[in-house]
Amino acid sequence: MQRALESALAELTLGPEIAPEDQNAISAWLARNEVTPDDARALQRDFSRLLVYRQLVRRNLRDALESTIPRCIARLGARFDTDFADFLRVSPPVTRLLKDLTPRFLEFALPRWAQDPNVPEYLADLAQHEALQIEVATLLARPKDHVPAELSLDECVEFIDAVRLVHYAWAVHRLPEDTASRVLPERQAMSLLVYRSPEHEVRYLELGAFAAQVLSGLLDARLTLGSAVTGAAHRLGLPLEAELLSATARLLSDLAERGALLGKGPESGQNNPKTSNYVPNASKPA
Amino acid sequence: MTHEPQYEATPRGSRQALGGIGLGLRWDFLEEVLDAPHLDVAFFEVSPENYLSRGGYYPAALEQIAERYPIVTHGLTLSIGAIAEPDPGYLSALKQELTRLDPPWHSDHLCFSTAGERVLHELLPLKFCEENVRRVAERARRMEGLMERPFALENITYYVHPGEPELSELTFLNRVLEVSNARLLLDVNNVFVNAQNHGFDPYAFIAGLPLERVVEIHVAGHQRLESGLLLDTHGEKIVDPVLDLLEWTLERAGDVPVLLERDNNVPDLAELLSELQVLAQLRARALARHAERHAKSA
Numbered sequence: 001m002q003r004a005l006e007s008a009l010a011e012l013t014l015g016p017e018i019a020p021e022d023q024n025a026i027s028a029w030l031a032r033n034e035v036t037p038d039d040a041r042a043l044q045r046d047f048s049r050l051l052v053y054r055q056l057v058r059r060n061l062r063d064a065l066e067s068t069i070p071r072c073i074a075r076l077g078a079r080f081d082t083d084f085a086d087f088l089r090v091s092p093p094v095t096r097l098l099k100d101l102t103p104r105f106l107e108f109a110l111p112r113w114a115q116d117p118n119v120p121e122y123l124a125d126l127a128q129h130e131a132l133q134i135e136v137a138t139l140l141a142r143p144k145d146h147v148p149a150e151l152s153l154d155e156c157v158e159f160i161d162a163v164r165l166v167h168y169a170w171a172v173h174r175l176p177e178d179t180a181s182r183v184l185p186e187r188q189a190m191s192l193l194v195y196r197s198p199e200h201e202v203r204y205l206e207l208g209a210f211a212a213q214v215l216s217g218l219l220d221a222r223l224t225l226g227s228a229v230t231g232a233a234h235r236l237g238l239p240l241e242a243e244l245l246s247a248t249a250r251l252l253s254d255l256a257e258r259g260a261l262l263g264k265g266p267e268s269g270q271n272n273p274k275t276s277n278y279v280p281n282a283s284k285p286a
Numbered sequence: 287m288t289h290e291p292q293y294e295a296t297p298r299g300s301r302q303a304l305g306g307i308g309l310g311l312r313w314d315f316l317e318e319v320l321d322a323p324h325l326d327v328a329f330f331e332v333s334p335e336n337y338l339s340r341g342g343y344y345p346a347a348l349e350q351i352a353e354r355y356p357i358v359t360h361g362l363t364l365s366i367g368a369i370a371e372p373d374p375g376y377l378s379a380l381k382q383e384l385t386r387l388d389p390p391w392h393s394d395h396l397c398f399s400t401a402g403e404r405v406l407h408e409l410l411p412l413k414f415c416e417e418n419v420r421r422v423a424e425r426a427r428r429m430e431g432l433m434e435r436p437f438a439l440e441n442i443t444y445y446v447h448p449g450e451p452e453l454s455e456l457t458f459l460n461r462v463l464e465v466s467n468a469r470l471l472l473d474v475n476n477v478f479v480n481a482q483n484h485g486f487d488p489y490a491f492i493a494g495l496p497l498e499r500v501v502e503i504h505v506a507g508h509q510r511l512e513s514g515l516l517l518d519t520h521g522e523k524i525v526d527p528v529l530d531l532l533e534w535t536l537e538r539a540g541d542v543p544v545l546l547e548r549d550n551n552v553p554d555l556a557e558l559l560s561e562l563q564v565l566a567q568l569r570a571r572a573l574a575r576h577a578e579r580h581a582k583s584a
Contacts, residue, residue, distance in 0.1 A: 001417060002398070003369045005448045009410055010401035039413070039449030046446040049515065053445070057408045064407070092404045096363040096376045097335055138340035162341065200343035 001036060008033035008043070012050065013057035014088040020048045058084075061093060061101065068102040068134045072127040074179040079119065083109050099138055102131045122170035122185050129172045136162050136194050136202045151252060153226030157218045158262040159255075162196035165212070165219050173204055191216075195260040203258070209236055210244070211251050225252075303390035304329045304356050304502070304543040307565045312548065315555040316347050325555075327562065329356040331545050332387075335363055338379040348387075357387050358502065358543075360471070361394035363405065364429070366439070367412040367422050368398040377432060384433050391501055392429070393438035393471040396422065396462060411444035414451040414458035423466035430468070438469035438501050443476045443518040445483060455480065456494050463499055470495065472539075473504035474532045475524070479516040488531055497539040505532050505565070506547040521550030523561065529568060536572035537579070544569060 011033060012018065018025045026047055030040040043050060062084060066073055073080045084105075091108040093101055106127055113119040139162040151157060170185040173192060191212035193205040207215065210232055217228030229248050233240045255261035306328030311319070313336075319325060330351060337345050351357070361380065364372055384392055397409040412418045422439075429437040441459055453461065463470055472495065474488075481488035507522030524532075524546075536542065546561055 001415070001449075002367070002413065002421075005413060006369060006398060006401035009448065010404050010406065013406055013408070014404065035449070042450045043446075043448070049446045052515070052517070053408060053410060057406050060407045093407065094403045094405055096373060096405055097338055097340075098407065099340060137342045138344075140339060140341040196342060200346060 001039070004033050004035045005039065008035050009050075009053060010092075013054045014092045016085075016089065017054075018047075020051065058088070061088065064098040064101050065105055068099075069106075069127050069130040070179050071175065071177070071181075072123055072130055075123060075126070075182065076119070083112065086112075099134060102134065106131055120184075122172055122187075125168040125170045126172040126175065126185070128166070129168065132164060132166060132194055133202050136164055136196050137200070139196065151225055153229075154224055156222055157225055157228075157252070159219060160195065160260055160262060163219070163260050164194045165191065165215050166194060167191050167212075173206075193255075193260070195255075195258065198259040205255075210238065210247065214248060214251065304358060305541060306543060307562045307569060308356075308358070308543055308545040309558060309562060310360075310545060310547045310549070311348075311351065312552055313344065314552040315558070316344070316351075318555045319351055320347055324354070326559065326566075327355060329358055329543065329545075331358045331360050331547075333362050334359050334380055334383045334387075334392075335361065338376075338383055352387055357389055358545075359384060359387060359389045359392045360440075361392065362409075363399055363407070364394040365398050365400040365405075366394060366425050366429075367396065367418055368400045369421075370400060370402055372425065381433060384435065389435065391436040391438050391469060392433050393440055393469075393502065394429075395442050396439045396459065397442045409442045411442065411446070411448055412458075413449050414447065414453040414455055416452065416461070419453075419458065419461045419465055422462050423468075426462070426466035426468040436469050436501065438471040439463070439466075440471040440473055440504065441476050441480075442473075443479045443483075443516075445515060445517075447484075455484075456491055460495065463496060468499075469501040470499045471502045471504060472497075472500045472535070472542075473506075474535055475504065475506045475508055475528050476518060478528045478531055479508050479518050482516050489534060492531070492535050493538075497535075500539050500542050503532065503535065503539070503542050503544045504547055505529075505544060519550055520547045529564075532565075533568050533572045536569055537575045540576050541573060 008030065011029065018029055020026075023044075026044055027040075030043060035043065065084070076083070087105055087108045091104065093104060095101060095104065110124050110127070113124055141161050168190040169187065171188045171190055172185045173190070175181065175185050176183055191207040191209075193207055193215060195203055195205075197203055213232030213235055214228050217223040217231050218225065221228070223231065229245070230240060232238075233244060238244055252261060308329035308331055309327050311330040311332045319330075332348060337348055348357075363376065364380075366372070380392075395409050396412065398412055399406050399409055412422070426437055426439060439462065441455075444455075451458075459470075462468070472492070474492070477488045477491055480486075481491060505524055505528060506518070506520045507524050508528075509517045509519040509522055511517060532544070536544070544565055546558065546565060548558060552558075
């Protein structure tokens with residue numbers, strides 16, 4: 001009995017709309033969900049009021065998405081209504097934590113947007129960028145069993161958990177925060193290091209090519225520091241000279257000072273990243 | 287018939303482990319709570335789902351607040367009445383959070399919010415029937431053991447009863463409490479909203495409950511739609527008839543902690559604190575009359 005009612009209410013709230021005057025559709029909905037005749041009669045009688053639950057469920061879920069990817073949704077306009085409706089119907093939420101709703105929605109929507117020429121190409125980057133803010137803001141910080149006291153070329157480098165290296169085709173992180181803005185981002189390949197500061201703020205570092213390659217080696221491939229640096233230099237055709245090693249030292253020292261990298265702290269005179277090949281970008285509260 | 291309260295002896299799980307008027311902790315005013323030297327709030331209530339399996343600012347802020355104020359937890363997505371068993375991952379994360387916060391009890395809603403794997407994120411009403419009494423009661427008993435603390439169920443609002451009821455709402459609620467031995471988190475606004483929407487006497491409803499089982503009372507505002515339907519929005523001020531019902535309930539239930547819930551259109555903290563003062567005055571009047579009733583009957 002409860003199983004049938006659950007199934008019927010899930011379909012009513014997440015599925016296609018049924019008009020209250022469409023008695024055939026209502027009967028079909030009740031039959032499809034194997035609702036008992038007594039319950040079916042009652043639900044048919046109260047159908048209009050039952051639709052309140054459709055509004056409540058959809059509003060809660062929509063609010064959760066709008067709070068995490070507001071600019072993306074605003075720029076999608078009416079198109080989002082279709083994506084949202086299809087998402088609920090095809091790939092409904094399975095998480096009890098609303099913070100996990102947006103990744104599920106994007107998993108569903110991003111491939112659709114990529115296929116649709118009417119969706120601006122940059123929106124995928126913008127959606128991922130907005131979602132990343134929540135992801136990094138809420139990542140669990142696991143206790144570290146072993147944090148190297150000093151960095152060594154022969155060892156991997158330990159970072160905090162709340163750190164992500166991302167690559168965009170558009171400079172979406174420079175767009176205004178205002179949801180009403182329709183300023184277009186610059187088409188520019190971008191690598192960002194996104195991390196949560198000890199003060200719980202999500203911060204972004206715009207990386208130059210060499211820094212991005214080194215960090216990709218360290219974070220994604222989990223290479224030793226020496227392998228990450230030589231690999232990056234090799235891929236970019238740069239000679240492994242003192243300036244490059246010095247820039248690497250400044251990069252790592254700065255990340256340690258920012259609390260993104262665990263290990264040896266910065267030494268005097270190595271804090272200023274101005275001469276390194278990355279530029280600190282604006283920060284945003286978590 | 288009016289049930290008079292019988293106070294429990296042990297502090298944990300006793301309404302007397304908390305007292306006074308509490309406030310639902312919302313992110314809208316979290317920083318103000320942290321910054322204020324001390325607020326006239328007897329306790330804060332949090333929804334663990336907003337803090338489970340996450341790091342960062344909010345859990346850290348909650349930890350600081352928990353050092354200064356008593357905390358009680360109120361879940362949103364247990365889905366105790368659904369056919370599917372509660373998600374073990376959710377239960378494990380919840381247990382971890384409750385161990386961290388150590389509230390005197392944990393509560394959730396007498397409802398379902400899942401259908402198979404689908405999570406609807408809304409409190410949907412259960413059919414008032416014996417089959418659901420048995421399933422909910424068995425799980426409520428299990429929750430108490432799993433969470434290692436008393437477990438309370440909250441009466442929800444329902445805009446439609448799902449199907450043909452076998453029992454009245456009051457009988458259903460009483461049967462669940464009787465079979466499960468769970469505590470009751472009595473939401474007087476929900477009783478009022480249901481009474482208006484379904485046409486019954488809210489005072490008679492509350493008089494028919496085992497008030498000695500009430501560990502906490504919730505109160506909130508609601509919205510009246512053009513159709514006349516009342517919606518439990520937690521987005522408005524509490525209306526006078528609900529305040530009257532609360533006062534009447536406290537006079538009979540005695541010293542039960544009361545919580546103001548505000549989830550939408552959240553005003554400044556100062557406005558919420560002034561609402562708490564109104565509730566504190568109401569509570570003082572009700573408890574004085576409660577003492578008089580007891581003195582007369584002694």
